[in-house]
Amino acid sequence: MSDTTTSDVDLVGDETTLNIARAALLAALTGAFAIVGSIPIPFSPVPFTLQVLGVFLAGLLLGPIWGAASMLLYLVAGAVGAPVFAGGSAGIGILAGQTGGYLFSYPIAAAAAGYLAHGGSELTDLRVIPSIRPLAGMTAAIVIIYALGTAQFAFVTDIGLVEALTLASLPFIPGDVFKMFIALVLIRSGSLNEHVLPK
Amino acid sequence: MTLVYRPGDSVAHRLDPRSKFAVQASFVVAAFVYTTPGGLVWLTALTGVLMAAADTSPIATIGELRYLAPFLVGAPVLQGLTLGTPWFVVADAVPPALASYRILLVLFVSAAYVRTTPVRASRAAIQRTVPGRFGRFLGVGVALVFRFLPLLQRDLARIRDAQRARLGRQRSIRDRARLLAVAGFNRAFRRADRLALALQARCFAWNPTLPPLRLGRRDLPALALAVGLSAAALYGAI
Numbered sequence: 001m002s003d004t005t006t007s008d009v010d011l012v013g014d015e016t017t018l019n020i021a022r023a024a025l026l027a028a029l030t031g032a033f034a035i036v037g038s039i040p041i042p043f044s045p046v047p048f049t050l051q052v053l054g055v056f057l058a059g060l061l062l063g064p065i066w067g068a069a070s071m072l073l074y075l076v077a078g079a080v081g082a083p084v085f086a087g088g089s090a091g092i093g094i095l096a097g098q099t100g101g102y103l104f105s106y107p108i109a110a111a112a113a114g115y116l117a118h119g120g121s122e123l124t125d126l127r128v129i130p131s132i133r134p135l136a137g138m139t140a141a142i143v144i145i146y147a148l149g150t151a152q153f154a155f156v157t158d159i160g161l162v163e164a165l166t167l168a169s170l171p172f173i174p175g176d177v178f179k180m181f182i183a184l185v186l187i188r189s190g191s192l193n194e195h196v197l198p199k
Numbered sequence: 200m201t202l203v204y205r206p207g208d209s210v211a212h213r214l215d216p217r218s219k220f221a222v223q224a225s226f227v228v229a230a231f232v233y234t235t236p237g238g239l240v241w242l243t244a245l246t247g248v249l250m251a252a253a254d255t256s257p258i259a260t261i262g263e264l265r266y267l268a269p270f271l272v273g274a275p276v277l278q279g280l281t282l283g284t285p286w287f288v289v290a291d292a293v294p295p296a297l298a299s300y301r302i303l304l305v306l307f308v309s310a311a312y313v314r315t316t317p318v319r320a321s322r323a324a325i326q327r328t329v330p331g332r333f334g335r336f337l338g339v340g341v342a343l344v345f346r347f348l349p350l351l352q353r354d355l356a357r358i359r360d361a362q363r364a365r366l367g368r369q370r371s372i373r374d375r376a377r378l379l380a381v382a383g384f385n386r387a388f389r390r391a392d393r394l395a396l397a398l399q400a401r402c403f404a405w406n407p408t409l410p411p412l413r414l415g416r417r418d419l420p421a422l423a424l425a426v427g428l429s430a431a432a433l434y435g436a437i
Contacts, residue, residue, distance in 0.1 A: 020336065025351070025387045025394070072337075073343075081313035081316060083203060093302070093309030156302065158297075178376075182373070
């Protein structure tokens, strides 16, 4: 009757538990920004969303490994049905669709931002390192996001790279550069709680 | 209302999540291989059958995907436009138009999956498909994302309400975005710290008990369809 099995409980270590919790929460926050975080801009059809800020800060605050893990959770959760993609959409169709390339690039972009900012996979105190390092990391992240995003947009939509760049990338780049400076202000000012910043 | 799971007793509700995922994935591949008018007619018919099996309304789905409209319509229009007479070349616009239609079909099929598959089942499917600790990390993490998404959305909505009540709309976009981000991240990290403590207190382990999943006889048609679509795609690609 009973199909119970016994096995040893394999506990997750303390630090890993905290990192899993933070990775999941940052993934969920990035998803929440996709809907609630949008601020309409006058005279622009493109709403201003803070999603990319989630990518930057996942890399900067969790480091390259857990930052990438967090964005991977975001993608998998979206693929199996959490409404975390732009406008509250979900499903494998979005990933295979026109804008999927931007999403696929998130784990790589977060890893690049974290690696360049911290100069490796060890976390450093972001308040004291030179600003150029997080800026270089986030610039690399933006380049990765737009390269992969534009390539998939052009391939899936069957249009030229120039048209894809015009339609799907150029209108968004100024906003993302702007978010890069917001992220920099956030990590420099200490306006995030001290427990957010690595010890 | 966004695309979410709805309980029900349709054919698709009773299938194993893994077979539904196989149908979805093979549909995507087939749609990419057969992006021709003839192929899309067949795929449209198949989409209709799948949505009926999942008891999912196409009209409601279109309503939920309306934010994609500028991209779906924009791509063929932009590709057709040329500088100088005749300004619009229809022949240039046809391939992107077919591609846009294909995307719409893929989105419909994935909407049917999302509507008919509970999160627990998806989590169990992930953990059983992806081996080892990595699969367990994905399973646990995805479940946590589902759990905390509505809470964090509510946090952000509250922060924005509070800003609005204090005439926050008169501030610059830069200030509004910064304040929203600071408060949003602080709350998320506070929740993460509490969650980690609660998980440790409850013996958070790599090997918890999962709900049972069973690939049964009723999954055979779905698996056959997935194999058929993959074979057709392979045939078309060669």
